[in-house]
Amino acid sequence: MTKHFVFSTLLGLLIIFAITGCFSVKSLNQQVNGKWTSLSAENLGNGTFGYRTFDLTPEKWEIHFTLYLDEARTTPVFTFRGNGSYKIEGPSTVVPGASNAVFYFSKKYVTLHTDNADLLKNFGFAGLGLQKNVEKDISEKGASFLPSVQAYGQEYDLLQLKDGQLYFGMRSNDMSTPDKRPTKLFYPLKRR
Numbered sequence: 690m691t692k693h694f695v696f697s698t699l700l701g702l703l704i705i706f707a708i709t710g711c712f713s714v715k716s717l718n719q720q721v722n723g724k725w726t727s728l729s730a731e732n733l734g735n736g737t738f739g740y741r742t743f744d745l746t747p748e749k750w751e752i753h754f755t756l757y758l759d760e761a762r763t764t765p766v767f768t769f770r771g772n773g774s775y776k777i778e779g780p781s782t783v784v785p786g787a788s789n790a791v792f793y794f795s796k797k798y799v800t801l802h803t804d805n806a807d808l809l810k811n812f813g814f815a816g817l818g819l820q821k822n823v824e825k826d827i828s829e830k831g832a833s834f835l836p837s838v839q840a841y842g843q844e845y846d847l848l849q850l851k852d853g854q855l856y857f858g859m860r861s862n863d864m865s866t867p868d869k870r871p872t873k874l875f876y877p878l879k880r881r
Contacts, residue, residue, distance in 0.1 A: 739755065
């Protein structure tokens with residue numbers, strides 16, 4: 690076996706891997722296209738519950754996340770809306786079956802659903818000029834624990850489509866760099 694043959698074989702395998710990897714990323718990008726919602730209220734483990742709606746196109750994404758004080762979703766506190774572009778990078782080396790993705794923020798918004806002074810203070814929304822049921826663009830300055838686009842412009846996440854359900858990575862307070870990417874999947878979403 691000559692060095693040239695070995696090199697040609699390895700080069701061929703790398704090209705095939707690169708091509709099939711691109712096709713699988715492109716295929717996943719097409720498969721996740723659409724609107725996705727939480728199956729039910731998602732227990733966040735601190736007495737609060739979340740409900741998510743994602744809208745994905747091959748190039749853009751948008752999330753609506755509403756925080757509730759009850760599992761029945763009768764007591765909403767706020768809704769966060771964010772959008773931008775995203776990129777599926779390829780297979781995760783940490784979570785089998787998942788892909789690494791980066792979600793870039795173009796805009797961020799918050800809408801309060803309460804005027805309870807204690808809740809507003811506890812969540813850090815007091816004194817920020819927010820009005821109940823009026824969406825406010827927080828892209829430039831952020832609001833409380835929701836940072837501006839400049840301060841927190843992207844999230845390194847996971848993405849997996851399994852049995853007709855879409856999974857993102859387990860949420861944390863900081864997913865701003867590749868080393869802070871989740872290592873587990875979060876609650877599944879169903880296609881609307």
